Amino acid sequence: MPRAGLDRPSVVAAAVAMVDELGAESLTLALLAGRLGVKAPSLYKHVDGLADLRAAVTVESKRELAGVLERAAVGHGGAEAIVALADAYRAWAKAHPGRYPMTIVAERADDAEDIAASSRLYAVVAGALRALRLDGEDEVDAIRALRASLHGFVGLEAAGAFGLPDDVDRSFALMVADVVAGLERRAAKDGTPAG
Amino acid sequence: MPRAGLDRPSVVAAAVAMVDELGAESLTLALLAGRLGVKAPSLYKHVDGLADLRAAVTVESKRELAGVLERAAVGHGGAEAIVALADAYRAWAKAHPGRYPMTIVAERADDAEDIAASSRLYAVVAGALRALRLDGEDEVDAIRALRASLHGFVGLEAAGAFGLPDDVDRSFALMVADVVAGLERRAAKDGTPAG
């Protein structure tokens, strides 16, 4: 029997592809092994079971999304940066419906890579809001509002909750514009000490 | 062997309780049967397998949430109604983290009960926005924006994505206020033909 030449990165990459194609539910060691030309127990040489594999796919997905958002934000400032981030966020989620939900699960305290990837994701959103010059609790509140809107819209869209034929792109653009306007008003209020 | 006296409603009710306690992942026919003092195959006399049971729990959850929201909205008008709806929505989701995600899955075209429950849920959100007097696409856009914000916030909260200690209630109240303000501005623009 020739060696298949697998290692952890290649196994995780195949798992990522599988989740993209078949959805998170369908990620099974048996099927993945088959695709890699190997029997299921062999995967345990590279990965510590299904839970570990899922965790690895999660980290990889957080990294990928963070990278996409970082690239989307460059060259834009102020409100434009937020809109660019929002569009990239939604596009990535639509392109990877199987993996998108993984990007919002809380980081595992014992996984340094997960913590790093999650922080990157948080940082890129925070970065898009930097121009508003909010700080402390106000900044946290703003980040939460933006993340909630984006995640909610994308999550509902992926779940097929927008059954009506009305233009979804338009609904999204309007929502993002409202969020931007709302946060800008918060920033204005913040910067202008009330009498 | 005495009969256990089960029927579809009692089996579904036990499943609902199980999801509330243990989460959706842990809903298994084997465990549920054990709780009901019965062996797993017996459940097939009342329910058409795990998929059917999950679908039934989903419908029940949509109904329950719709009922809660309907009750929350009565006695409020305008912006107040939206805030009341939002608070009730979040409270229910926090109280039922295992079932909440089921409430957003698209209805199954072949399940009349599911369609009815989903419509009720949509209608109660639409009702809270009625005072804005939006119509057609504008109304659809508004409903989507409100649903997205609510779903996103509670989804992130349930996922443990709000790791920072900052006051989550405050973040939510601010977001809802911004959504209300944004939609009111849309309504004003809509009612005032631009020059």
Add this chain to the structure above:
DNA sequence: GAGTGAGGCTATTGACATTAGCCATAAGGC
């Protein structure tokens, strides 16, 4: 009280994860 059907049951199959333990291959030391 006989008949009947609903609601339990056991037995079995099949998918899957996981563990234990074996064996060959590929890589490195002499």
Add this chain to the structure above:
DNA sequence: GCCTTATGGCTAATGTCAATAGCCTCACTC
């Protein structure tokens, strides 16, 4: 160029779970 070693495959076995088939008995009806 051999010998050692550990890595990366394997088979075999266990356990959990869903699902199906087919049996048996209780409870209700006539």
